[in-house]
Amino acid sequence: MPRATKIEPERGGARTRLLEAARDIIRQKGFSGTTVDDLCKAAGVTKGAYFHHFSSKEALGVAAAEFWADTTSALFAQAPYHKPEDPLDRVLAYIDFRKAIIEGDPAEFTCLVGTMTQETFQSFPAIRDACATSILDHAATLEPDIAAAMKLHGTTASDWTAQSLARHTQAVLQGAFILAKATNDPAVARESVDHLKRYIQLLLA
Amino acid sequence: MPRATKIEPERGGARTRLLEAARDIIRQKGFSGTTVDDLCKAAGVTKGAYFHHFSSKEALGVAAAEFWADTTSALFAQAPYHKPEDPLDRVLAYIDFRKAIIEGDPAEFTCLVGTMTQETFQSFPAIRDACATSILDHAATLEPDIAAAMKLHGTTASDWTAQSLARHTQAVLQGAFILAKATNDPAVARESVDHLKRYIQLLLA
DNA sequence: ACGTACATACCAACCGTATGGTATGTACGC
DNA sequence: GCGTACATACCATACGGTTGGTATGTACGT
Structure with missing residues (x-):
């Protein structure tokens, strides 16, 4: 499912990294206490990538x-x-x-x-x-x-x-x-x- | 502690009403999911009253x-x-x-x-x-x-x-x-x- | 084998609104 | 007239979400 490329080897893993970040941060701060920006920052992706993978x-x-x-x-x-x-x-x-x-x-x-x-x-x-x-x-x-x-x-x-x-x-x-x-x-x-x-x-x- | 007046009989109970609202709403939506405005609305007080009783x-x-x-x-x-x-x-x-x-x-x-x-x-x-x-x-x-x-x-x-x-x-x-x-x-x-x-x-x- | 068409994965910049918090003023009891 | 208990109006920021674009990969007809 992930798709590696030549110039961006991490490409394709944004969804998984966001889910791992969610697992870690939501356990610390709760769901409402966790912001989308928190998740993007922790996963190292932009908000565009976030909303590409998750509609909300x-x-x-x-x-x-x-x-x-x-x-x-x-x-x-x-x-x-x-x-x-x-x-x-x-x-x-x-x-x-x-x-x-x-x-x-x-x-x-x-x-x-x-x-x-x-x-x-x-x-x-x-x-x-x-x-x-x-x-x-x-x-x-x-x-x-x-x-x-x-x-x-x-x-x-x-x-x-x-x-x-x-x-x-x-x-x-x-x-x-x-x-x-x-x-x-x-x-x-x-x-x-x-x-x-x-x-x-x-x-x- | 409460202080009733002629024109505003509810006056004096803002703190208690806020705490009751907190008890009810936080149990529904969690602490982070509950906003100060939610609490003020439910308690029927303004934000000025809120921050008079609670510093944060x-x-x-x-x-x-x-x-x-x-x-x-x-x-x-x-x-x-x-x-x-x-x-x-x-x-x-x-x-x-x-x-x-x-x-x-x-x-x-x-x-x-x-x-x-x-x-x-x-x-x-x-x-x-x-x-x-x-x-x-x-x-x-x-x-x-x-x-x-x-x-x-x-x-x-x-x-x-x-x-x-x-x-x-x-x-x-x-x-x-x-x-x-x-x-x-x-x-x-x-x-x-x-x-x-x-x-x-x-x-x- | 190669061009076209399409799909996926992502980014940078932006938007309207809601948020926690503040500044200032006023009614009331003592 | 002074402290408490509020109300009104406002602010800076952070929030969830959107837009428009680019790079990369794939399916397929020819």
Whole structure:
């Protein structure tokens, strides 16, 4: 899709660079707090290039959410937590994996679509929907392992489902990110993830 | 503090009306997405009145977080969940209370300071700190009941504390709000709160 | 093989408006 | 008459978005 040329080797990558800039800057300042000029400056492109690729700022928000969904799902698909044979171990390994990447600057480990959801859910439904798809699709990848663990360990659940537990894991992570941002301390978020892991062990083991 | 007059009976309440407007509009559009004119219009005051009470938009953000902390802590202090004699029942009643108020429009039941934290934690440290205080102080009100429940039920916790569990409840609620906004469905949030309640029961009963 | 037609990717400069913020004045209570 | 609580009018800038253009690549008929 990119198109390199002789005199301008970067040519063709403006769209991707804008999406990467959006991922980084929106996580720092939020969607409304991020200006088109911010993005152009960070990506090293002009506003003409920006509006060539995105018809509006809202369109970039949607594309950024989709870009996030694509890149993160690729990351999780190749992560090592799928290896254990016991499905419960896979779920717990997923939790460990999520915990392990909570470190450093909150702007770098927190979730783009969770952040965008908060401020766009009323004003920009298209962005909200793209964010919802990203979150729910990721949660859905956990359902088979949870369901298999329930079956294997003879868990009888009358008042909850694999789907609701999968979504709950995402709620805990999103909430943990908020605490980490508020306190500027990843450790607070990791403690919540510990509670989540303990819950799943109590529930399924 | 308010000062009524003959020709302008609303006079004196501009600051409070601005803070109420901030509480409502920032929850809909976020802090950056909310303009000073939005607030003045909703509060029915002029920009002169606005800058008489708040030296900047950031100052209003801080005041709005403090206003939120004050009004919500008053609400929770007089809520009925403190009545049970068993401290575990009080904690569970708190969860039930939080679940019960999750209904209707997400903009009305979600948390102002959780929303503001997300977009201000880098750009406006003063706002972030006010948000953190609001969240952590509220979490701290749960600690005595959790600690008492641990003692009463002989819970032996080597790897977690009453404080971390109290904060975890707030993480779950904040995360549940994000899912509710993304899906535009309070039910998703309530299911996460159910998981939280189940966790506390497994842990402390 | 080559010219034409078209599409893609980008740039520089500009525009109308909305934004946060200010300067100045006035009504009112004490 | 003095401080507080506002109102009116205004400003410099930043904002999202537009315009018109150029360079590069591709499809295709001949």
